[in-house]
Amino acid sequence: MAESLKEVQHVCPLLLPADTKRLSYSGFIRVKDKSFYLKISLPDDGDVHYAKIDCDWQLRNYLSKHQAVLKKKLLLARDLPSFLIDFKMLLNQIMSLQAQPLPPPNYYSRLISEIEEIGWNRLSHIDTKFQDIQITLNDTGGRVHVLSIHLPYKYPIEPPVCNAVLPLAFQPNWSSSTTLADIVRQFEKVILEYQRFWDVLDELDKKTWVLDPSSPSLSSTYRRIVIRSHLSLQVTIDPLHPQLMPECTPLGPTEEVKVIKDRLYSRGQQCWNTRCSVLENLQNILSVNFPSPISTKEEDYIMECGICYTHRHYENGRAPDFTCDNKQCSQPYHVSCLYEWLTSLTSTRKSFGFLFGECLYCNEAISVKLMVPSVE
Numbered sequence: 001m002a003e004s005l006k007e008v009q010h011v012c013p014l015l016l017p018a019d020t021k022r023l024s025y026s027g028f029i030r031v032k033d034k035s036f037y038l039k040i041s042l043p044d045d046g047d048v049h050y051a052k053i054d055c056d057w058q059l060r061n062y063l064s065k066h067q068a069v070l071k072k073k074l075l076l077a078r079d080l081p082s083f084l085i086d087f088k089m090l091l092n093q094i095m096s097l098q099a100q101p102l103p104p105p106n107y108y109s110r111l112i113s114e115i116e117e118i119g120w121n122r123l124s125h126i127d128t129k130f131q132d133i134q135i136t137l138n139d140t141g142g143r144v145h146v147l148s149i150h151l152p153y154k155y156p157i158e159p160p161v162c163n164a165v166l167p168l169a170f171q172p173n174w175s176s177s178t179t180l181a182d183i184v185r186q187f188e189k190v191i192l193e194y195q196r197f198w199d200v201l202d203e204l205d206k207k208t209w210v211l212d213p214s215s216p217s218l219s220s221t222y223r224r225i226v227i228r229s230h231l232s233l234q235v236t237i238d239p240l241h242p243q244l245m246p247e248c249t250p251l252g253p254t255e256e257v258k259v260i261k262d263r264l265y266s267r268g269q270q271c272w273n274t275r276c277s278v279l280e281n282l283q284n285i286l287s288v289n290f291p292s293p294i295s296t297k298e299e300d301y302i303m304e305c306g307i308c309y310t311h312r313h314y315e316n317g318r319a320p321d322f323t324c325d326n327k328q329c330s331q332p333y334h335v336s337c338l339y340e341w342l343t344s345l346t347s348t349r350k351s352f353g354f355l356f357g358e359c360l361y362c363n364e365a366i367s368v369k370l371m372v373p374s375v376e
């Protein structure tokens with residue numbers, strides 16, 4: 001106990017034993033040149049894990065949002081001195097976090113005049129610190145966009161950080177004389193430039209069955225569309241050149257995928273007509289009519305994976321993207337489920353970057369790429 005007292009006083013010289021058994025200490029703890037009243041009471045067996053802490057209102061204020069961390073530190077403490085070291089470090093961190101400097105007065109006056117230039121009515125959100133603002137805009141296609149702007153305390157010495165849901169990151173040109181209204185104008189120009197890109201995707205969303213992504217955002221550049229049951233085409237549109245032939249990846253049984261690939265390869269670039277829509281071009285080149293939501297039912301294309309028994313993969317949200325080549329079987333799987341399943345089996349062979357195994361339902365040979373491709 002005597003040794004412990006020396007150690008306690010080494011960490012907190014102003015914390016003194018309050019009883020003869022040294023189960024209670026009271027006094028002051030000093031952090032960042034500030035002293036706080038503190039009383040620590042240990043249970044009869046001296047176990048620090050169940051110590052009770054009383055303190056002054058200032059210290060209580062600092063700790064109010066960090067009770068869980070404090071409890072954890074108590075439970076992990078080896079003894080009272082080691083807890084006090086941890087406690088001082090925690091308090092130091094909390095105080096540093098709360099001691100952010102206030103922006104200079106001209107920060108607010110400049111910000112208010114800049115918001116007036118944009119128009120308060122266009123602001124959909126502003127936080128109490130006047131640091132985070134959101135502006136809502138409608139584009140010519142009727143889509144709603146939200147531009148989030150975070151202003152550092154040193155604005156306009158430091159640039160604002162802009163965020164928006166776009167296919168490519170929004171990085172406005174900025175100098176210290178750039179106003180928020182300039183940024184909004186740059187954003188309007190950018191969304192105008194993406195109109196054709198979104199129109200292409202809108203047409204696919206309206207006129208075909210889209211398997212992936214399940215609820216596409218304005219940043220999504222691809223759609224996996226149904227060609228027929230068990231066969232789909234993943235189309236990735238270039239946001240800057242949406243009228244050009246997109247990157248196309250057919251998914252389904254090997255034989256059918258080969259037919260689609262051959263048509264894309266032999267007729268793709270030659271027959272692509274930029275005066276027609278992407279959907280019309282794809283239908284012409286592939287000689288298919290993509291099933292339309294007007295004349296077909298979604299249930300016809302919702303497949304369950306043979307491993308996880310769900311349509312949407314629990315992690316990446318994708319619909320099954322692999323089909324067993326045996327025409328009598330045609331069992332759909334998620335590539336990631338199949339990959340996980342095959343890697344767990346000792347009988348699986350690995351070669352040339354592929355995993356080789358058997359279909360769980362018909363024992364037909366199947367193979368998946370060693371690295372699971374991730375989309376977005």
Ligand SMILES: [Zn+2]
Pocket residue numbers: 305306307308309310313333334337
């Ligand atoms: Zn699955």
Ligand SMILES: [Zn+2]
Pocket residue numbers: 324325326329330331359360361362363364
């Ligand atoms: Zn099979």
